[in-house]
Amino acid sequence: MLKLKNISVAFKDNKVLDQLDFSATEGEVIGIAAPNGTGKTTMFNVISNYLKPDEGKVVFQGQYEYKSEKDQVKIYQGLTNLPNQDDLFEDLSGVDHIKLFANMWNGKKKGIQSIIDELNMDHYVRNKVKTYSLGMRQRLCFAMMRAADSSVMLMDEVMNGLDISNVSLISDKLIEMKHEGKLMFVASHLLENLDIYADRVLFLRGGKIVHEHDVNNNDETFIKLELNPTEYENFIQKHDVPENHHYISKRLLCIPFSTLPSPDQMEWIEIALEYNHDELDISTLGTLEFYEKYYHDISYIRN
Numbered sequence: 001m002l003k004l005k006n007i008s009v010a011f012k013d014n015k016v017l018d019q020l021d022f023s024a025t026e027g028e029v030i031g032i033a034a035p036n037g038t039g040k041t042t043m044f045n046v047i048s049n050y051l052k053p054d055e056g057k058v059v060f061q062g063q064y065e066y067k068s069e070k071d072q073v074k075i076y077q078g079l080t081n082l083p084n085q086d087d088l089f090e091d092l093s094g095v096d097h098i099k100l101f102a103n104m105w106n107g108k109k110k111g112i113q114s115i116i117d118e119l120n121m122d123h124y125v126r127n128k129v130k131t132y133s134l135g136m137r138q139r140l141c142f143a144m145m146r147a148a149d150s151s152v153m154l155m156d157e158v159m160n161g162l163d164i165s166n167v168s169l170i171s172d173k174l175i176e177m178k179h180e181g182k183l184m185f186v187a188s189h190l191l192e193n194l195d196i197y198a199d200r201v202l203f204l205r206g207g208k209i210v211h212e213h214d215v216n217n218n219d220e221t222f223i224k225l226e227l228n229p230t231e232y233e234n235f236i237q238k239h240d241v242p243e244n245h246h247y248i249s250k251r252l253l254c255i256p257f258s259t260l261p262s263p264d265q266m267e268w269i270e271i272a273l274e275y276n277h278d279e280l281d282i283s284t285l286g287t288l289e290f291y292e293k294y295y296h297d298i299s300y301i302r303n
Contacts, residue, residue, distance in 0.1 A: 001024065001025045001026045001060065001061055001062075001151070001152065001183050002023070002024050002025075002047070002058070002059070002060055002061075002152060002183060003022075003023045003024075003058070003059045003062075004020055004021060004022055004023075004043075004046070004047070004056065004058055005021060005056050005057050005058075005059065006019045006020070006021050006055060006056040006057075007019070007020040007021070007043070007046055007053045007055065007056035007057075007058070008020070008053060008054050008055040008056055008207075009039075009042050009046065009051065009053050009054055009207075010054055015207050016039045016042045016207055017039050017042055017043060017046070017053070017207045018206065018207030018208050019055075019056070019207075019208070020039075020043065020056070020207065020208065020209065021056075022202070022209060022212075024183055024185075025183065026151065026181045026182070026183050027178050027179070027181045027182070027183070028178065028183055028184070028199045028200070029174055029175075029178050029184045029185075029186060029197050029198045029199050030183075030184070030185045030186070030198065030199070030200055030201075030202060031186050031187075031188065031194040031198035031200065031201035031202065031213075031215075031287065032185060032186065032187035032188075032201070032202055032204070033187075033188070033191055033194060033201050033202070033203055033213075033287055033290070033291050034187070034202075034203060034204040034205070034295075035295055038204040038205055039204045039207055040156075040187050040204060041156065043204070044081070044154050044156060044185070044187070046058060047079075047154060047185070048079065048081055048154060049066045049072065049075070060074075060075050060078065060079075060152070061078075077105065077150075078150050078151040078152055079150055079151075079152045079153075079154070080101075080105065080145050080148040080150040080152070080153050080154070081153075081154045081155075081156075082141055082142070082145055082153070082154065082155040082156060082158055083097075083101075083141045083144050083145070084141075085134075085137045085138065085141060085160075085161075088129045088137060088140065088141070089129060090128065090129050090130040091128055091129070091130065092128065092129060093125065093126050093127060093128055093129070094116075094121060094124065094125035094126070094127070094129065094132070094136075094140045094143070095112070095116070095125050095126055097129070097140060097143075097144055098112050098115065098116070098125075098140070098143050098144055098147045099112060099147070100144075101144040101145070101147045101148045102147040102148065102149075104148070105147075105148035105149060105150055106148065106149050108149075111147075112147060115143050115146045115147055116143065118173070119139050119142065119143050119146075119169065119173070120139075120169070121136075121139055121140070121143060124136055125140070125143075133161075134160075134161035135161045135162050135163060135166060137161070138158075138159075138160055138161045138162055138166075139162070139166065139170075141158075142158060142170060142173070146173070146177075150182075151181070151182060151183060152182075152183045152184075153177075153182060153183070153184045153185070154184075154185050155184060155185065155186045155187070156187045157187060157188060157189065158170060158174075158186055158188065159188055159190050159193065167190065167193060171193060171196050171197050174186065174197040175196075175197045178197070178199075186198065191286075191287045191288040191291050192286060192287065192288050194215075194287045195215055195286050195287050198215050198287075199214075199215055199216055200212055200213065200214055200215065201213040201215060201287045201290070203290060203291070203294045203295075205294060205295070210294055211290060211293075211294055213285075213287055213290050215287075218284045218285070218286075219258065219284065220256065220258050220259065220284060220285075221257045221258040221282050221283060221284055222246070222254035222255055222256055222257055222282070222283065222284070222285060223254070223255040223257050223268055223269070223272045223280070223281070223282050224252060224253070224254050224255075224281040224282070224283065225252070225253045225255070225272060225275055225276060225281075226251060226252060226253075226276075227247075227251070227252075227253050227275070228250070228251065229250050232247055232250075232253055235253065235275075239271060241253075241255060242255060242256050242260075244256055246285070246289075246293060248289055248292045248293045248296070249292040249293070249296040250296075252289070252292075254285060254289070255268060255272075257282055
């Protein structure tokens, strides 16, 4: 449904995106886990045609590009960005905003009340926006996207300002929307939350995708040991640690477990118990751990 082909963007001597290339299809949630300054916003701006790349192109549905006015209209009909809270009109109600997006994208007012109900907004949505809290505003921005009902959605920090219960609510809605066939890109600093609804999580560094975490096919398990740098150096000198281990953020040693033969698994369990005493953590690596691997203490990454 959407393909970025060799996208490059530079600002003076700073190459923000470098031959970025990937594809996504309907019914997918693509998580973006990247610190500020790694190209996340630039990538969103290129997809939205707010910024022309120096090289490469964006292709929608295998045929539409931003090269002609006709194609642009077709793309804009199927693409929505999560509104910024600063763009809300203070003297309009939430209902007014939701109706506006529904009219602009699909011309349908039917279903607006169901969106209000499912996001628990009925007690405030008819009041003026200037009376809203941060969390109320964020739910309104999400409701506007729901009303637009576009096939492709770009969301930067969709959970901003939400409490735990509303983070859970929006997460459930994202899962529901991908089952409806929506393609969604979600950039978020709530890293463990991404594992709940994302199918893939992309990690950007140096203008490239340095890792793609396949959440749905993440079955490789690791023995995890909390070790400081000195303990880690002593450990790898004493034990024949597999080459494809990870030492993350100067604190966490992850030893591949599921790929080892059974006798080796038992041996490593015994070693791990010596260090962690009676506690043993054998689990997969999640988005949070990959984030630490690719953005924290790079000099300590052995793989």
